[in-house]
Amino acid sequence: MSRGRAWHLGVAVLATAAVVFQLVLVWQGGTVLDETDPPDLGERVIRFFGYFTVLSNILVAWVAWTIALDRDTDTAGWRTLRLTSLVAITVTGVVHWFLLRPLLDLSGADYLADKLLHLAVPLVAVIGWAVFGPRGRVQGRDVVASLAFPVVWLSYTLLRGAITGFYPYPFLDVDAEGYAAVSVVSLGIAVLFVGVAAVAWKGDERVAKRQ
Known part of the structure; x- marks a missing residue:
C-alpha cells in the first residue's frame, strides 16, 4: 500500500x-x-445525525475508505463527494474553533469525542488532501455541485427547528437570535464554504500541473 493510501x-x-x-x-x-437535559433516545439519535459535524465526518470517512481501498473513481459523483467532504470538514473545524469552542464546557469522554470530530479529523483530512491527493480531479462544476449539501442541510435544519424548536447550533437558533442574525451568520458561512471550495479547486489544479 502506498503512503497516500495508508494515510x-x-x-x-x-x-x-x-x-x-x-x-x-x-x-x-x-x-x-453541552446539552444539560438530553431528550429521549429516539430524538437523541435523530438530532445526532442532524449535526453538520457528524455528517461531515461521515462524508470524510466514506471518501477516505474509497481511496484507501482503491475504489476512488474519476466520476462526477465521486469528485463532488470528495470536494464536499473536504470543504465541509474544513468549515466544521473553522466554525467550531471560532464560534462553538468558547461555548463548550465538556469533560471526559464527551470532551474527547468533541475534539476528535471537530479538530483531529479535520486536521488529518486536510493534510491528506494537501500532501497525498489524489490530484487533478476537481473541476469547476464540482464546486457548484458541492454546494448542494450545505444548502439541503441548512434548509432541513431550519425547517425542523421551526417545527420542533430544536436547533443544533446556537448561531442558527431563530427563536433566540432572530431570522436577521441567523441569515447573516448563514451567509458568512456560505461565503466561507464557497471560498474553501474555490481554493481547493484552484489549489488542486495548480499542484496537478506541477506533477
Whole structure:
C-alpha cells in the first residue's frame, strides 16, 4: 500500500471511530454541544445525525475508505463527494474553533469525542488532501455541485427547528437570535464554504500541473 493510501486509511479509521464513539455516548445519554437535559433516545439519535459535524465526518470517512481501498473513481459523483467532504470538514473545524469552542464546557469522554470530530479529523483530512491527493480531479462544476449539501442541510435544519424548536447550533437558533442574525451568520458561512471550495479547486489544479 502506498503512503497516500495508508494515510487515507488512517483518516477513514479515525473518522469512523470518532462518529461511532460519539454515537455510543449519545446512545448512553451523553452531551452533544453541552446539552444539560438530553431528550429521549429516539430524538437523541435523530438530532445526532442532524449535526453538520457528524455528517461531515461521515462524508470524510466514506471518501477516505474509497481511496484507501482503491475504489476512488474519476466520476462526477465521486469528485463532488470528495470536494464536499473536504470543504465541509474544513468549515466544521473553522466554525467550531471560532464560534462553538468558547461555548463548550465538556469533560471526559464527551470532551474527547468533541475534539476528535471537530479538530483531529479535520486536521488529518486536510493534510491528506494537501500532501497525498489524489490530484487533478476537481473541476469547476464540482464546486457548484458541492454546494448542494450545505444548502439541503441548512434548509432541513431550519425547517425542523421551526417545527420542533430544536436547533443544533446556537448561531442558527431563530427563536433566540432572530431570522436577521441567523441569515447573516448563514451567509458568512456560505461565503466561507464557497471560498474553501474555490481554493481547493484552484489549489488542486495548480499542484496537478506541477506533477
